[in-house]
Amino acid sequence: MARKAIAALALTAVAGLALSGCAGGSAGSADDTIDGDVKGDIKVVTWRTDLIQDGTFDEYKKEFQKKYPDVDVTFEGITDYSNEMLTRMSTNNFGDVVGIPAIQPDQFSQFLEPLGKTADFEDTYRFLPAASYDGTQYGIAWGGNANGIVYNKKVWEKAGLSTLPTTEAEWLDDLQQIKSKTDAIPMYTNYKDGWPLTQSFGNLGAITNDDDANMTLAHDKAPWTEGTDIYAIDSLTYDTVAAGLTEEDPLTTNWEQSKVDLGTGKIATMPLGSWAISQMQAAATDNGGSADDIGYMAFPANVEGTQSAVIGGDYNLAVSKFSKAKAAAWAWIQWVVNESGYTDTQGMISSVKDAPLPKNLQDFSDAGVQLLEIKAAPAGSESLLADTANESKVDLYGPLYRQKLIDIARGAADGDKDSYFAELNDQWGAAVQKLAG
Numbered sequence: 001m002a003r004k005a006i007a008a009l010a011l012t013a014v015a016g017l018a019l020s021g022c023a024g025g026s027a028g029s030a031d032d033t034i035d036g037d038v039k040g041d042i043k044v045v046t047w048r049t050d051l052i053q054d055g056t057f058d059e060y061k062k063e064f065q066k067k068y069p070d071v072d073v074t075f076e077g078i079t080d081y082s083n084e085m086l087t088r089m090s091t092n093n094f095g096d097v098v099g100i101p102a103i104q105p106d107q108f109s110q111f112l113e114p115l116g117k118t119a120d121f122e123d124t125y126r127f128l129p130a131a132s133y134d135g136t137q138y139g140i141a142w143g144g145n146a147n148g149i150v151y152n153k154k155v156w157e158k159a160g161l162s163t164l165p166t167t168e169a170e171w172l173d174d175l176q177q178i179k180s181k182t183d184a185i186p187m188y189t190n191y192k193d194g195w196p197l198t199q200s201f202g203n204l205g206a207i208t209n210d211d212d213a214n215m216t217l218a219h220d221k222a223p224w225t226e227g228t229d230i231y232a233i234d235s236l237t238y239d240t241v242a243a244g245l246t247e248e249d250p251l252t253t254n255w256e257q258s259k260v261d262l263g264t265g266k267i268a269t270m271p272l273g274s275w276a277i278s279q280m281q282a283a284a285t286d287n288g289g290s291a292d293d294i295g296y297m298a299f300p301a302n303v304e305g306t307q308s309a310v311i312g313g314d315y316n317l318a319v320s321k322f323s324k325a326k327a328a329a330w331a332w333i334q335w336v337v338n339e340s341g342y343t344d345t346q347g348m349i350s351s352v353k354d355a356p357l358p359k360n361l362q363d364f365s366d367a368g369v370q371l372l373e374i375k376a377a378p379a380g381s382e383s384l385l386a387d388t389a390n391e392s393k394v395d396l397y398g399p400l401y402r403q404k405l406i407d408i409a410r411g412a413a414d415g416d417k418d419s420y421f422a423e424l425n426d427q428w429g430a431a432v433q434k435l436a437g
Contacts, residue, residue: 032326034113039070040325042332045085045095047315049077064335071328092322096329099142099315105133105382112138113319113326125337125351127313129376140337141313143348146274146296146361146371147202148309153295155184155268164367165300166307168236175245175268184268187240188258191250191406194399200233200271200299201396204374206308207232207301211375213310218385219436221429224421231421232301234405237271238417241409250406259283263294271299275314277360278347296361298369308372309364311349384435392431394424 044057051057052075061073076095078084085101088094089111103111108131115121118132121140131139159178165171175186190196205213207229217223223230240246247253259276261267263284270276274296281291298307317336319329336342343350347360349371357365364371377384389396401424407413408420415423 032324034115034319034326034330036327037070038068038327038331040328041072041074042096042323042325042328043074043076044097044332045076045078045099047078047081047099049079052077060336060340063340064332067335068328068331071325071331073332092320094320094322096320096323096325097332098318098320100131100139100318108133108138109136109321111321113321113323113330114138115140115319115330124353126311126349126353126373127316127351129373130313131316131318132376134379139316139318140333141316141351142337143343143346143351144311144313145348146309146311146364147199147206148274148296148298148364149269149271149300150262150274150276150280151269151295151297152184152262152265152267152293154289154293155182155265156295158182158184158265159268164297164363166298166302166305167300168232168239171236171300172239172243172245175240176243178268179245182265182268184266185247185261186245187269187271188253188262188267189237189241189246189250189406190253190255190258190270191247191403192253193255194403196255196270196272197237197399197402197406198397199273200237200402201230202273202312203233203271203299203310204229205372206299206310209303209306209308209370209372211372213374214385215375215377215381218381218388219432221432222425223428224424233299234402234421235417236300237402238405238409241406242417246406250410260287263287264289265293274347274349274361281347281360294360295363297363298367306370307367308370311371311373313351314348388428388431388435391435392427394427 046052057075064073065071081099082101085094085098086103089101089103100112115137118128118135118137121128121137125140127141127144128137131137155178159181161174161177165174178184178186204217205211210216210229213229217230220228224234225231258267258270259279260283262270263280264287277294277296280294284293285291298309301307317333319326319333323329337351344358347358349357349361394401404413405420408415408417
C-alpha cells in the first residue's frame with residue numbers, strides 16, 4: 001500500500017482540492033435510497049490495495065454476506081487513490097462505496113448520497129466534521145489515527161529511561177541519554193523523503209489543548225512565537241537537530257529502511273501518526289525483533305500536567321449519489337465500521353465512540369493522555385487555513401519550510417531559529433492581515 005498518500009491524508013483534506021464542473025449523468029431512481037432494500041451489486045473502490053491482495057477484503061465479503069446474502073460485493077484498489085478519484089468523480093462512474101477524496105464540502109451533494117443529519121450521528125461516531133456540510137452527514141470514517149511519536153521501547157530501556165517525556169526539555173535530555181548510552185540514532189527526520197516531516201503538524205492543538213487550533217493559527221499574525229502550538233512543534237524539530245540528536249546526513253535518509261531500523265533498535269524515535277505503528281511492528285517481527293518493542297508517545301508537552309493527542313479520521317466512507325444499490329452500499333459502510341474488526345487489526349482508533357483504544361495505543365491509556373478532536377471550521381472559513389498558507393507561501397502541508405528549518409539547525413543554511421521564525425511570522429502575518437483582517 002502507498003502509505004505516503006494515506007499518511008498525508010489529513011493534511012491534503014484541509015487543503016481542499018477543487019473539482020471543476022459537476023458530475024454528469026443522473027442518480028439512481030427516486031425510490032433507490034439508503035433506506036431501501038439491502039440488495040444488489042456494489043463496487044467498493046478503495047485505497048487499501050494491500051487488503052485486496054492479502055485476501056482480507058474477501059474475508060470481509062464472506063462475513064458481510066452472511067448478514068446480507070442478497071448483496072454481491074466487488075473491490076477495486078487504486079494505488080494513487082487521492083489523485084485518480086478526483087479525476088473519476090468528474091463522471092458518474094466512480095463506484096458505489098468510496099473514500100471521500102479532497103473535494104470541497106460544498107461539493108458533497110453533487111457526488112455523494114446524504115446519510116442523515118450530523119446531529120443524529122454525534123452520540124455514536126467520532127471524526128464527523130470532515131464529512132459533514134451544512135448539518136448533513138455524507139460519510140463515516142473507517143477508523144482514525146492519533147498524532148505523536150513512535151519509539152523503540154528496548155532502546156529506551158537500554159538508555160536507562162523508565163518514563164516518557166512530557167516537556168521539550170525532558171525530550172532533549174532523554175535523547176541525549178540515548179545518544180550517550182546506546183548506538184541508536186535518537187530521532188530520525190526522514191528529511192530526504194520529505195513527507196514524513198509534515199507528520200508533526202498533526203500535533204497542532206495538542207500542545208495548548210486547543211480544539212480550535214486550525215482557526216487559532218489562521219487568525220494569528222505571529223504564530224511562530226513562544227507559547228503557541230506551531231512554535232512548539234517546529235522548535236522541537238529545530239532544537240533536536242541543533243543538538244546533534246538526529247541522523248548524521250539527512251540528505252541520505254530512506255523511509256523504507258527507517259522502518260526496519262526503528263523496528264530493530266537502530267533508531268529510537270520518529271514523529272509519525274499512529275498509522276505507522278503497525279508498519280514498525282511488522283518491520284520489527286520481520287527482522288528478528290518483536291512487535292512489543294514498538295511504543296507510541298504523545299508529543300512532549302502538557303497543560304497543567306495533562307498531555308493531549310490530536311486524533312483524526314482516515315478516509316471517510318461514502319455512498320455514491322449515482323449508485324443503483326444505495327441501501328446495500330450504506331449497509332456495507334455500517335458493517336465495516338461497526339463489525340469488521342478492521343481498526344483492531346490495524347491498530348487504529350475506532351470511529352465508534354464507545355470502542356476501546358487499540359492495544360498499540362496502550363501507552364496513551366497508561367499515561368492518561370487526553371484525546372483531542374479539532375473542531376470543524378465555522379461556515380465560510382472552511383478553507384481559510386489553506387488559503388492563508390497559499391497566500392503566505394509557507395507550505396504548511398509540505399516539507400519545504402521544514403527542510404529549511406533543519407538546514408538552518410544543522411548549519412547548512414544561514415540564520416538561526418529566531419531569525420527564521422521571524423521570517424515565517426512576517427510572511428504569515430501579511431497573509432492573515434489580507435484574508436482574516
